[in-house]
Amino acid sequence: MEEEGVVGRWRDGFGELVVGAEGGEVRVPLEIASSYRARTKGLLGRDSVKGALLLSPANSVHTFRMRMAIDVAYLDRRLRVIAVRTMPPGRLGLPRVRARHVVEAEAGVMEGWGLRVGSRVQVINGSVGSAAEA
Numbered sequence: 347m348e349e350e351g352v353v354g355r356w357r358d359g360f361g362e363l364v365v366g367a368e369g370g371e372v373r374v375p376l377e378i379a380s381s382y383r384a385r386t387k388g389l390l391g392r393d394s395v396k397g398a399l400l401l402s403p404a405n406s407v408h409t410f411r412m413r414m415a416i417d418v419a420y421l422d423r424r425l426r427v428i429a430v431r432t433m434p435p436g437r438l439g440l441p442r443v444r445a446r447h448v449v450e451a452e453a454g455v456m457e458g459w460g461l462r463v464g465s466r467v468q469v470i471n472g473s474v475g476s477a478a479e480a
Contacts, residue, residue, distance in 0.1 A: 356402055356471060358384045363398050363449065364468040365459045372459045374398050374451075376469065389416065389450055398451040400469060406441035407448055409433045415453035419461055420445035427465045430456055 356378045363376040375397030379385045385401045393413050401407065407418055412435045420429040420442040428444055432453050449456075449467075461467070 356380045356400070356469065359471060361469060361471040363400065364470060365461050365465060366467075374459060376400055378402070378469070378471070389414075395450070395452055398449050400447060400449050402447040404448040405443070405445035406439050407433070407450065408438045409435045410438070412436075417451045417453050417456040419449040419456060421447040421449065421467065425467050425469065427461060427463055427467070430462060 358381050359378050361376045361378055363374040365372045365374065377395075377397070377399045379388060379399060380402050385404060388401060388407070389395055389399055390411055391413075395416075405420070409416060415432060415434045418431045418433055418439060419427050422428050422444050423446045425447070429442055431439065433439060449461075456462075
């Protein structure tokens with residue numbers, strides 16, 4: 347039996363990240379990386395990212411060989427933000443014990459989305475798989 351609020355697994359693909367911010371919600375284009383290969387590649391080799399990248403499952407990230415600084419949000423199994431960090435290239439992030447998913451985006455954008463510790467997000471799959479909402 348699945349516990350209320352606990353999300354299942356996603357498949358590689360695209361969707362939307364929904365952030366409930368004061369004054370409304372923010373919808374962000376989302377790339378979902380759930381396979382080992384997609385998670386390993388992540389944002390490596392990119393000069394920018396449109397929207398955000400969800401790594402799932404994941405509890406830590408690094409920015410070695412990255413060309414840009416990124417914002418990193420660590421999510422628990424209910425998609426609640428437990429930490430947000432900005433990481434320059436060439437860094438190794440500390441693993442977060444309670445983290446089950448990680449969202450990456452260009453440095454500085456998460457604040458504008460209203461994404462902070464304690465926020466809860468939704469992940470809505472696009473053309474691949476079914477919707478998984480928190």
